[in-house]
Every structure is written in structure tokens, then in C-alpha cells.
Amino acid sequence: MPVPWQQHVSLKPYNTFGIDVTARYFAQAHSDSDVRAVLAEAHRREVPVLVLGGGSNLLLTRDVEALVLHMASSGRQVLADDGQRVLVEAEAGEPWHPFVQWSLAQGLCGLENLSLIPGTVGAAPMQNVGAYGVEIKDVFAGLTALDRQTGEVREFALQDCAFGYRDSLFKRNPGRWLILRVRFALSRSLQAHLDYGPVRQRLAEQGIEQPTAQAISDAICSIRREKLPDPAELGNAGSFFKNPVVPAQLVEGIRARFPGVVAYPQADGQVKLAAGWLIEQAGWKGYRDGDAGVHRLQSLVLVNYGRASGAQLHDLARRIQADILERFGVTLEMEPNLY
Ligand code: FAD
Ligand code: NAP
Numbered sequence: 001m002p003v004p005w006q007q008h009v010s011l012k013p014y015n016t017f018g019i020d021v022t023a024r025y026f027a028q029a030h031s032d033s034d035v036r037a038v039l040a041e042a043h044r045r046e047v048p049v050l051v052l053g054g055g056s057n058l059l060l061t062r063d064v065e066a067l068v069l070h071m072a073s074s075g076r077q078v079l080a081d082d083g084q085r086v087l088v089e090a091e092a093g094e095p096w097h098p099f100v101q102w103s104l105a106q107g108l109c110g111l112e113n114l115s116l117i118p119g120t121v122g123a124a125p126m127q128n129v130g131a132y133g134v135e136i137k138d139v140f141a142g143l144t145a146l147d148r149q150t151g152e153v154r155e156f157a158l159q160d161c162a163f164g165y166r167d168s169l170f171k172r173n174p175g176r177w178l179i180l181r182v183r184f185a186l187s188r189s190l191q192a193h194l195d196y197g198p199v200r201q202r203l204a205e206q207g208i209e210q211p212t213a214q215a216i217s218d219a220i221c222s223i224r225r226e227k228l229p230d231p232a233e234l235g236n237a238g239s240f241f242k243n244p245v246v247p248a249q250l251v252e253g254i255r256a257r258f259p260g261v262v263a264y265p266q267a268d269g270q271v272k273l274a275a276g277w278l279i280e281q282a283g284w285k286g287y288r289d290g291d292a293g294v295h296r297l298q299s300l301v302l303v304n305y306g307r308a309s310g311a312q313l314h315d316l317a318r319r320i321q322a323d324i325l326e327r328f329g330v331t332l333e334m335e336p337n338l339y
Helices: 034-045 096-105 200-206 213-227 249-255 277-281 310-328
Strands: 006-010 024-030 049-052 064-071 075-080 085-091 140-147 153-156 177-187 235-239 264-266 271-273 292-294 301-304
Touching: 006 140, 006 177, 034 064, 034 140, 034 177, 064 310, 096 213, 200 213, 249 271, 271 277, 277 310, 292 310, 301 310
Parallel strands: 024 064, 049 064
Antiparallel strands: 006 024, 075 085, 085 177, 140 153, 140 177, 235 301, 264 271, 292 301
């Protein structure tokens, strides 16, 4: 069945920054056959394709002279259950947080720390989404992707994906793989990860010593709601910069000047710096230039107060990068995908 292409579609409702740019063409894929039909038609017409999930890790700096293919496939299922380990699968277009909530309602543990992350299941492997000490690689059981170069469908196991800190094979090869569905190995017994940020403290405040996965999820949701702007109210794409992982020597130099530097030693001897701390220290927290700004509570988050363009936000990001490099000798890498 042919999939209709719309023309000159505003992408404002399709990106969480709320940037008002236009897609030359726009189509939605509800199934693998929709994906194939759209890609074949785009190939025939020689139109480039930009795959879009929830638009929550994207900064659109110009009109998209391409076909935007919005992943709208749905479905989630249990593939295997031995009473303890449970293999689940979800289609790429499934919204991430409702999928996490569904898994918790089945009594399945493993995704609770990844609650309330916006976006879709299909985009989650792109940057190996992570929060509160858990990344999807920790529960990843495989994915099915279409090779856009050859049209072949390929299965990926954990070792094939080259997952790293907010990174993967898929992110490093933009436009090559279209992820169709993802599988997760979940468990009926909880292995709680509570040592990150204020999670344990929040549970203790609620008088919970032996939390369930649902209680951990609820605690993380409440922390996130307090700290992070809701894109429905204030445009943003979450953390705009990755936390830089730098040599220990560089951190010692910074610590000599700033004893309060927030730094986490890594297993390989390097040190992860909290980018938000660097940006706040440099005085950017709450900064606003027109409608582009740095959030007043969380300096890692750039925000659109209404009519900021992607180019304005990109410009602000570059000014912050230059300032942090000059002050601390640290290069900040942008996290969202730039178009
Ligand atoms: P999109 O923004 O639509 O796309 C991102 C990239 O993936 C694009 O390059 C796109 O082309 C590509 N893509 C999308 N779908 C597919 C597919 N099916 N196949 C191939 N390529 C695809 N991230 C974290 O890691 N941890 C967090 O805690 C976190 N918190 C956030 C909080 C807020 C308030 C916001 C706004 C964002 C946050 N993010 C976080 C970032 C973002 O939500 C995640 O990276 C999410 O996985 C992006 O999903 P998406 O569907 O919105 O992707
Ligand atoms: P936070 O708790 O204020 O901590 C600040 C930073 O310190 C985090 O970015 C985190 O790094 C790091 N950190 C905290 N405790 C750590 C520990 N025990 N060991 C190692 N590193 C530690 O962070 P936050 O901004 O409120 O975010 C909470 C979690 O949600 C973080 O994991 C963050 O990555 C995630 N989050 C991500 C996005 C996004 O768009 N990518 C947006 C919002 C929140 P890490 O980032 O490496 O975890």
C-alpha cells in the first residue's frame, strides 16, 4: 500500500524544542512495509530521508529539505518467560515512558531507572539512553534494523551495537540503520540501583527501605519533575551537552582553582566531570538571550522560551562551549543530533 506524503509540514509539534521549521515532505510509518514503501519511493524520487521518533534529541537549525519519516509503529509483547527472566520486544514507534510503565505493570524489573525519558523505543539505542546509573545496554537483548544502504534487515546482538556513554554504532553512522524494534531482557526480581544522585534519599523521605521497581520509578519521576522542564511547557531537548570524560591530571588542575568541582572517577582512570557544574560555575545558569536560554534550575538544559530558532540555540551552545574551553580547558560535546 502506498504511504501518503504530505508537503510543507511544520515540525513544531514534532520536536520537543518546539522549533518551527518546515519539512519539505512528511510521512508516517506504522509498519515495516510502510517503512519499505516510503524508502523505496524516496529512493525513486531521489529525496533524502530524515527518520524522526519523538524529536526529543534533535536540534533543527533550518527547514528540512528532505522527507521526514515519522516512526509511528506500535506494539509490545512478551517473547519468552522462564518465570524469572523475561524477554520483551517493542516496536520503534512506541513511546518510551509508557513502555517502561507497561513493563513495570507486568511485574518486570530493569527499566525503572529509565523512567520519564521522552522519545521512542526505536531511538533509545541511538545514544544508549541512560539515567541514574542505568543505560539500556544493561538490559538490552537485541534489535532489528533495516540497512538503508542495502535494504536488508539485520539482527543486532549487544556486542554488535558498540554502546558507549550516550553513544552507539547507530549514532556514529547517521542515516545508515533504521531501527524497527528492540528487545530487552527483564527480570521478575529486582536488582536495585539506588546509589546515583538523590534516589535513595527520596525513597528514605517516603519511608521506603525495601523499594519495589515501581517505587523506584515513582521516586525518579518525582525527582525529574522537580528538576527538569517539561517540554510541553518549555521547549528543551534534555541535557544539551554530554558530561566530558577527561584525564585525571586536567581535573587536578581544575580542583586546585575550584575545590568544589563535581567529578566522578571512571574505571579506566579518567574522570567524568558534571558539565552542568562547569556551566553553572561559568555563570550561565538562568542566562537568557531573546527566547534562547539556559534553564534556571538545570544549567545542562538549553531552553526555548517560545520563538527561538534552532540557529539561535546552536549559537548559544557554541558560546557556552567556547567559554568552558577557555575557563577550564574542557571541550563540551553537544548531545542532541543537529540538523
Ligand atoms: P529523536 O529526537 O526523534 O531522534 C534522535 C535521533 O535518532 C535522530 O538522529 C533520529 O534521526 C534518530 N532516530 C529516531 N528514531 C530512529 C529509528 N527508529 N531508527 C533509526 N534512527 C532513529 N536522554 C537520555 O539518555 N537520558 C535521559 O535521562 C534523558 N532525559 C531527557 C529529558 C528531557 C526533558 C528531554 C527533552 C530529553 C531527554 N533525553 C534523555 C534525550 C532523549 O529523550 C532521548 O535521547 C531519546 O531516546 C530520544 O528519542 P526520540 O524518539 O525523541 O528521538
Ligand atoms: P544529577 O543527579 O544532578 O548529577 C549531575 C551529573 O553527575 C549527572 O549528569 C551524572 O552523570 C553525574 N552523576 C551523578 N551521580 C553520579 C554517580 N554516583 N556516579 C557517576 N556520575 C554521577 O543529574 P541530573 O541532571 O539531575 O540527571 C539525573 C540523571 O538523568 C543523570 O543520569 C542524567 O544523565 C539523566 N538525564 C539525562 C538527560 C539527557 O538528555 N541526556 C536529561 C535529564 C537527565 P550522567 O549523566 O553520566 O549520569
